[in-house]
Amino acid sequence: MGKLLDFYEDTGKERVGAILKDGSVYEFENVHPEPYEAFDVAPEELIRLDDEMKATFHTHPKFTSNLSAEDYQAFTNWPDLIHIIIGNDGPSAYIVENGKVLNASESDLAWLSKKDLL
Ligand SMILES: [Zn+2]
Incomplete structure (x- = not known):
């Protein structure tokens, strides 16, 4: 089982983090005012990494790993990254292409699988 699934809990706040190019996983503090409904990360954390x-x-x-409207908006601000949502149905991965959020392809996922993240 991939490491990212360990972050999923049925109860509690949304958890959020980054996967670095070396394959390490870094969890951020969810600073959203309603952390049970959404997530936000301090900008300095994102800039640092x-x-x-x-x-x-x-x-x-x-909930499921389907995109929310907020997710769609947020992901388009980070078009060079793969974006993974972990829901009660497991993980889904998304990429951004020409300003549109799409499901990640097998080749996008190969790297994550190789690192045993998915
Ligand atoms: Zn979301």
Whole structure:
């Protein structure tokens, strides 16, 4: 079982983090005012790791890994990263292409699988 699934919990706040290019996983503090419904990360955290990031992840406690409208908006701000949502149906991965959020392809996922993240 992939390491990212360990972050999923049915109860509690949404959890959010980054996967770095070396395959390490880094969890951020969820600073959203309603952390049970959404997530936000302090900008300085993102800036600090920006060059090293390969992917983001966050959880949807009690919900599926489908994109929310907020997720769609947020992902388009980070078009070079793979974005993973972990829900009660497991993980889904998304990429951004020409300003649109799409499901990640097998080749996008190969790296994550190789690192045993998915
Ligand atoms: Zn979300």
